[in-house]
Amino acid sequence: MTSESKPAHFLQNIIREDLAEGRVDQLTTRFPPEPNGYLHIGHAKSICLNFGLAKEFGGQCNLRFDDTNPAKEEEEYVDAIKRDVSWLGFDWAGDARYTSDYFDQLHQWAISLIEQGKAYVCDLSPEEAREYRGTLKAPGKNSPHRDRSVEENLDLFARMTAGEFDEGSCSLRAKIDMAAPNINLRDPIIYRIKKMAHHQTGDKWCVYPSYDFAHGQSDAIEGISHSICTLEFEDHKPLYDWFIENLPVPARPRQYEFARLQLNYTVVSKRKLKQLVDEGFVDGWDDPRMPTLSGLRRRGVTPAAIRQFCEMIGVTRSDSTVDVGMLEYAIRDDLDKNAPRAMCVMAPLKVTLTNYPEGQQEMLSAPGHPVRDDLPARELPFTKTLYIEQEDFREEANKKYKRLVLGKKVRLRNAYVIKADEVVKNDAGEIVEVLCSVDLDTLGKDPADGVKPKGVIHWVSADNNVDCEVRLYDRLFNEEAPDAGGKNFLESVNPDNLQILSGCKAEIGLAQAEAEKGYQFERNGYFCRDSKYGSAEKPVFNRTIGLRDSWAKEQSK
Known part of the structure; x- marks a missing residue:
């Protein structure tokens, strides 16, 4: 079934309806990898989907690096990701983008949440924060720092940004609901301290936004119409929407999830x-x-x-x-x-054609492809001494064996029929050479005596090959x-x-x-x-x- 005849999938139907109803003027998608490793086969599905939908509906797809964690990200990964997306056959709209391009704006929006009383600086350690967060079955409990005043939170966040506090000593958290059934809404961290250089911004920052905070806002800045991600982000969608609804973002992207690619016999973490x-x-x-x-x-x-x-x-x-x-x-x-x-002999066994002229080489022609005429023919040098696979010769064999046997004939692919006459063995009794006769009347046809060869085997010239x-x-x-x-x-x-x-x-x-x-x-x-x-x-x-x-x-x- 061709792609044109396949039924439309649910994302195609959503986009088609959004465009028809005027909810969006142009489809704009994005592929947003974190540059903390190389892309794998699972990413290929997302790449093909996001870029493919943009092409299908006359839109555009951005390449954006979600580079919010300088501890794991490297320029090597950025370069590899660009190379891989291009190799797959896709072009992103404009220059590659980075979440770090928006760090100033994201920082201002974090301040906006503080000013609205919807974010606070929390002094709980990471271990304490996990304990306060609760479980999937039990609600969390409020941080003892949750009710700090706006003025105090603005001051503390400014001091965080200035580098006055140690890593892990405090963080900026959104004030949502510690009893929410969705654990992602239990006052998530939106800024944390990381005193390390960033591959794009250098030493400018010592506080960095969380992925959950930066992701939706970056989509909004870029005017993404359909934020398409895998199903593991479905539980993050309410948080994605909460940030969009509580910040003065320039656009209203919507998140849609699809099943990630999972392969057996493979790990993609x-x-x-x-x-x-x-x-x-x-x-x-x-x-x-x-x-x-x-x-x-x-x-x-x-x-x-x-x-x-x-x-x-x-x-x-x-x-x-x-x-x-x-x-x-x-x-x-x-x-x-x-x-x-092409032909390649993996375990060479020497074959000498005893009745072929010494020092002679003739160039035989072989097709480049069995059905494609646009692939040029190959020239194969044919000489007195050849190599065949060791497994393609036996001194004795039953009728099911369709290769070279002592006293029997076989065709060399794209060449002549030969007959095995004698073997040469070393002191250990191993066969090191097969002495054969060649029927020079059999190029492209069966032997003149009408006896058909048992099979066809590949070979290369022993005098003119690639080691x-x-x-x-x-x-x-x-x-x-x-x-x-x-x-x-x-x-x-x-x-x-x-x-x-x-x-x-x-x-x-x-x-x-x-x-x-x-x-x-x-x-x-x-x-x-x-x-x-x-x-x-x-x-x-x-x-x-x-x-x-x-x-x-x-x-x-």
């Missing part, structure tokens, strides 16, 4: 992803085993595949876990249609729910998530392979040249995904 990086389970945020967009890109996943995956899972308000096989299907489907073909390393990446976790039930997710790390093969031999054209561009290594899967490791003389190729598609097979039952 930025805290846990950072732990994987910090403790050396992976070699960085862009490790190809990571579910980050940078990791997926380095692994060879295309932005088109991720956009298609987000289209497939749809937009609802019901939380559910998506089978990672669906993502793998989208990746495989895109690469099958678009990736050029490379191949990295076989597998799922990072071997349990469907790695962090379910409060267990230590690190215990679910798959010990076989990476296998490094050295001494691999690829066809010569892959010497010019572009980093992160997908290729199908025929019979082996989809691979791309790594952008971080390897050299011009010895590239590294990462396995993006295998050829087998268990998810699609399961759906067809």
